[in-house]
Amino acid sequence: MTEEEKTPLNSLTELDFLPDWDHTNTYQKKEKHHQDRKKVVHKKSKYTKKEKNEFVFQVSISQIVNESVKKQLRSDAITRDVGVMAAEILKRQAFALKVQFKERDKNFIINKKNGEIYLNEEDAITELIKDSKFVEIKKGEKIQLKGNFQYIYKCNKTGNFYPPTSHDAFDNLIETTLMKSKVNFRKKDYIASLSKSTDAEEIKVLQETDLHKTTFSMDETNQFFSMDALVKYLKEVNFQKFFTRSNTIKLTAKSINDISKYSIIKKNFSLISKERIKNDISKVLLIALKRANFHTFISKKVIYISAYKPKKYIEEEMNQCCKLITQRCGKQGAPIKELLGEYENFKKKKIEILQEIKWLLKEGILRQYSDGNVELT
CATH class of the missing domain: 1.10.10 (Arc Repressor Mutant, subunit A)
Structure with a gap:
C-alpha cells in the first residue's frame, strides 16, 4: 500500500464506527497481597492516576487507502489476516482521525480562506496577521528621540536600536519590526531578548536615525496605532469574517505527527495504546471490505479477508x-x-x-x- 503523504480532508471516507476510546479507565488498580497458610491479608489498594485525554478520537480510512487495499487483494488473490493489514496501515500512518473536544464549549478555529486549523484564537489571528496581504503598514508622523537617554535597547540579531520602554514610540517600533520581519508575533518574547546598551555612540546612532510611527490597517476604513488594538478588533468585531469554529475536525495521522501546531493532539493521541488503535483500524477496514462484498471468515480466532x-x-x-x-x-x-x-x-x-x-x-x-x-x- 502506498503511504499517503497528505490526504485532502474532503477525500476522507467516514465509516460508521466509533472506537470506545472515550471510556478509558481513569484509574488502574494495583493490588499486592500476602498469603500465609491460613488466610489472605490484603494490603490497601494503590491507584495510579492516568493522564486525562482532552479529545475523543474516531478512526477512519481514506478512499485512497480503501481502494489500494481492495486493488491488492483482487490482484494477487491472497487471503490476508485483517489484523496484519491494520498493523501495516498503522505503521505507515495511512489513516485519518476525527478529533473532537470532550468539552462541548471548546472549539477548533478554522481559517475560512485556506482551511488551516488552530487550537485557539491567538494562534489563528497570529497566522492571519503574518500574511503580507492582510495587514498594510503605513508610515506616519516622525518620532522625536531627543533627550538624555541613560540607556537604549539593542537587538543582537538585527542590530536594531530602540528607545527605553518609557518612550511612547517603543511599542510601535517593536511591533513594526515584528510585522515587517514576519516572525511569530510574540512581542513579550522579543522584548525579553533585547539587551540594554549604555554605549554613547549607539545612543547617538539611534537619535540620529530617521524613524516614523506607523499605522496598521486591514482596509481603508480601519487603521490602528498598535497591533494590540488590531487584534482586539479582530477578536471582538471581525472574527467571523475570517474564521469559523468547530468542535470537531478531521486530520490525517501523518499530519498530527509531523505538524508542530498539533503537538497537543499528538500528545493526547499517544495516551491510547497502539494495540487499541490497530484493533479499531481492523474494524473500520473490515466494515469497508464487507461493504465491497469481500469474503471474511474466522480461523483459529483470526479474521481473514479475501476478494473472492x-x-x-x-x-x-x-x-x-x-x-x-x-x-x-x-x-x-x-x-x-x-x-x-x-x-x-x-x-x-x-x-x-x-x-x-x-x-x-x-x-x-x-x-x-x-x-x-x-x-x-
Whole structure:
C-alpha cells in the first residue's frame, strides 16, 4: 500500500464506527497481597492516576487507502489476516482521525480562506496577521528621540536600536519590526531578548536615525496605532469574517505527527495504546471490505479477508493440471513451493502451474495465505 503523504480532508471516507476510546479507565488498580497458610491479608489498594485525554478520537480510512487495499487483494488473490493489514496501515500512518473536544464549549478555529486549523484564537489571528496581504503598514508622523537617554535597547540579531520602554514610540517600533520581519508575533518574547546598551555612540546612532510611527490597517476604513488594538478588533468585531469554529475536525495521522501546531493532539493521541488503535483500524477496514462484498471468515480466532468468495466446483469440468492441484491441496493444504516442485507430475512448466493456481484462487476454489500455504475453500 502506498503511504499517503497528505490526504485532502474532503477525500476522507467516514465509516460508521466509533472506537470506545472515550471510556478509558481513569484509574488502574494495583493490588499486592500476602498469603500465609491460613488466610489472605490484603494490603490497601494503590491507584495510579492516568493522564486525562482532552479529545475523543474516531478512526477512519481514506478512499485512497480503501481502494489500494481492495486493488491488492483482487490482484494477487491472497487471503490476508485483517489484523496484519491494520498493523501495516498503522505503521505507515495511512489513516485519518476525527478529533473532537470532550468539552462541548471548546472549539477548533478554522481559517475560512485556506482551511488551516488552530487550537485557539491567538494562534489563528497570529497566522492571519503574518500574511503580507492582510495587514498594510503605513508610515506616519516622525518620532522625536531627543533627550538624555541613560540607556537604549539593542537587538543582537538585527542590530536594531530602540528607545527605553518609557518612550511612547517603543511599542510601535517593536511591533513594526515584528510585522515587517514576519516572525511569530510574540512581542513579550522579543522584548525579553533585547539587551540594554549604555554605549554613547549607539545612543547617538539611534537619535540620529530617521524613524516614523506607523499605522496598521486591514482596509481603508480601519487603521490602528498598535497591533494590540488590531487584534482586539479582530477578536471582538471581525472574527467571523475570517474564521469559523468547530468542535470537531478531521486530520490525517501523518499530519498530527509531523505538524508542530498539533503537538497537543499528538500528545493526547499517544495516551491510547497502539494495540487499541490497530484493533479499531481492523474494524473500520473490515466494515469497508464487507461493504465491497469481500469474503471474511474466522480461523483459529483470526479474521481473514479475501476478494473472492468460496465456490463449489465440478472436477470433471477442470483440466488435468487443475484437478491435480486441487487433489494435492485438499483440506489440509500444501505450500505453494511444494506445488511448484511437482511440475513434472503435473506435466506443466512452473509458470503455467502458477497461472492455474491464480485462476483457481480467483474462481474461489482455492485460497492462498500470506505464508504461501494453499488450500481448498
